Amino acid sequence: MQKIEGRSLVSEFTIDDLKKAEGGRISLCACVHKLRRMSGFTFVLLRTGRYVIQSVYVPGLCEKTLQGVCEGAYVEITGDVKEEKRAAYGYEITLRDIEILSAPAAEYPLHVSDRVLGCTLDTNLAYRSVALRHPHERAVFRIQEGVVSGFREFMLAENFTEIHSPKICAAAAEGGANIFKLKYFGQDAVLAQSPQFYKQTCVAFFDRVFEIAPVYRAEKHNSTRHLNEYIGLDFEMGFIKDMTDVMQMETAMLRHVMEYLKKNYSHEIEMLGADIPEIGEIPAVTFFEALDILGKERNQFDLDPMDEVKLCEYAKAEYGCELIFVTKFPGQKRPFYAMDTPEDPKLAESFDLLFRGLEITTGGQRIHDYDMQLKKLERYGIEPEELESYLSIHKYGMPPHGGLGIGLERLVMKLLGLENIRQASLFPRDMHHLIP
Template sequence: MNRMTGMIEQRTIEPEQFSEYIGGTIKVHGSIYKIRKMSGFAFVLLRTKREVIQCIYGEEFSKFSLNEIGEEYSVVITANVVKEERSKTGVELQMVDIEVLSKPVAESPIVINNKRVDTSIDNLLNYRPITLRNEKERAIFKIQEGLCQAFREYLSNQKFTEVRTPKIVYAGAEGGANIFQLNYFGKEAYLAQSPQFYKQMMVGVYERVFEIAPVFRAEKHDTSRHLNEYTSVDFEMGYIQNFEDIMQMETAMIQYAMEHLKEIYHYELNLLKVKLPEVEGIPTIRFMEAKELVAKEYKREIKDYDDFEPEEEKLLCEVIKKKTGSEFVFVTHYPTRKRPFYAMEDTEDREVTLSFDLLFRGLEITTGGQRIHDYEMQVAKMKERGMTVELFESYLMMHKYGMPPHGGLGMGLERFTSRLLEQENVRLATLFPRDVNRVTP
């Protein structure tokens, strides 16, 4: 009987190891990305798990015919490693032999091996399993991976516990019409808009918790900033002194993430020519002051006193950058009537809440604030809003049996990635977008 020991044989060499084998012969696997035929030789670009590496086919040292391979063939290449200072890897791989593992049965409907995929956004998304193979397209999601790694590392270092909350729930956290209803074995249920109720509950268990997971919004907006399923980076923390503690924590988390990208993801940053923001500190401004600032600076009439119009978000970020140099800004003290029932009101002015949004390069990427932790206060606010308190019995259980002062936030991962890369559409930073028109691939 065979026994699995956990020892995995390394059959091929990774690009970062090439320099260790100069003067020797190695095997490397990947997919043929592109073949550039020259006179008597050819450049064969091999797409490995992270990099596209250049190999050389030469009639004097290659023991196979160039006609035996084509684009998107999965192969194992045997190659001589020759020092080459002009190469990104510092070496040149001279192809000696090749083993074809598989080959496509149809020609790609999209050209993916140019510097960028030159097609419409619809084609880019319709052929997503193919277009993601483009070097720059896949680099987007390596950077997104880096953000998640950094957020997880930072929050873990700050003694947050990672949790997994239900995505099928009995009620929407935010309420309203933008929730997906389910027939749950004859009962009414919904896809979770947010882990809000559960992360609050878990503050009573672990004090500090976070989750990086999908959430669902049945919004009918078909815009460059809306998705019906997106990844939310949520954290919730107890024993806070005020809601500024939450903004401080997010600022530090973003600072950590930018340094992590610089250190680990410089290959992708250089490939996409990403300009990382400086995050020495993030300015804060109250909601009405922000509205008035934009109105004054740009001679605009204030039309909506409850929220920002998308154009106002862009203009506010422009003026804040001009005045402070920061590409981020916290907008605080949103009107009570605009915020959810669990938002803590300012004791000095009940018309506003101890809440905030974080705007980055013209777009809101985070919503957060302090929550109501007192049972009587929470029930009273729900009744003021005409809510049926009995429907929220399991949520209110934590308030009834004692909760510390707490608060937290939710960040849209795709929005943050999109603005970091200065893209015009959030779908470009979404692996397989789900919007009002798209449920495939």
């Protein structure tokens, strides 16, 4: 791979480079994160793309003075690296030269260089482009990157093909008020609530597919666990014997993601004090068993947020696991494409995965047989004509298949113990935030 010449030094820079340069000279580009003037010298904390490095300016040792060097300025520096146990990472740079590449027009309106940002979430979101300059804030999105990279690496290794399906779709049969609508060259269109139909379509010829893409829900929730635009990690796989194949695939995938994070993102995990779970086997209970555990009557059709918290407490206490599958939900709260449970058609071969008190996945086995799907549509009162294009996949043949969708921000939120899902989105979209 060709390395690019020029000023792009900073992104080549790692803590290992610093170690290797000990006793020698190094050049790098960075943002001036903090200036701390002492008597006779000044600490200049340098924020690179991943680290905050301690450098020290001593008059007379440096080619240039600190004139014009302010917090928020971007600089290129040259300096001598020496061991310094009191500095972060154990090294310090004595500045020999500092060149200002660009200077800000105003001081940060937030305390970007404090250990903790220490403002309300509203203020954080109002000054999002500044808040994200805080090392803790940006580290959340390095972890997010790690989850996505680990997911993709696992999927590709398991021979899933990555697909890209459209997000502008014809008005959906599932309908409902929770859909963003728009006009598409005069036609009624909606923003996709999931890549469901498309990933099923692709199973017919790729066997296994996955997609990482935005998902839209026009829900009027104003909760700590809902976003109106979020990233879905979706997969769908053919030739399953039943939905446990999908659950096993998810378990193995999550195990890989956690190992991937520990291997590649230990810097951010440590900074954020994140507790990355060890994933062995994940316990599974049926929906009715879950109601029994909760001490509830078997007359409800879904779990509420408090149920999810309690079931995770149960899994932790009984199995030492922070995750739990809930399976075989009553069919009426599950979509028309869910496979009925053979022993009891009032139930669906559908599951949720709960993690630290929050549902992060919905999945299951889908109907692959054309006639079975037509009959279930009748039960749901949906006209087959509305779904003609979708039904063509069953008509011309589908293998037995199933899959799931994971909410990326929910997974990251729970991994990092964040209180609000907005903290796990670079530029969150909720009922009140359309900017930035």
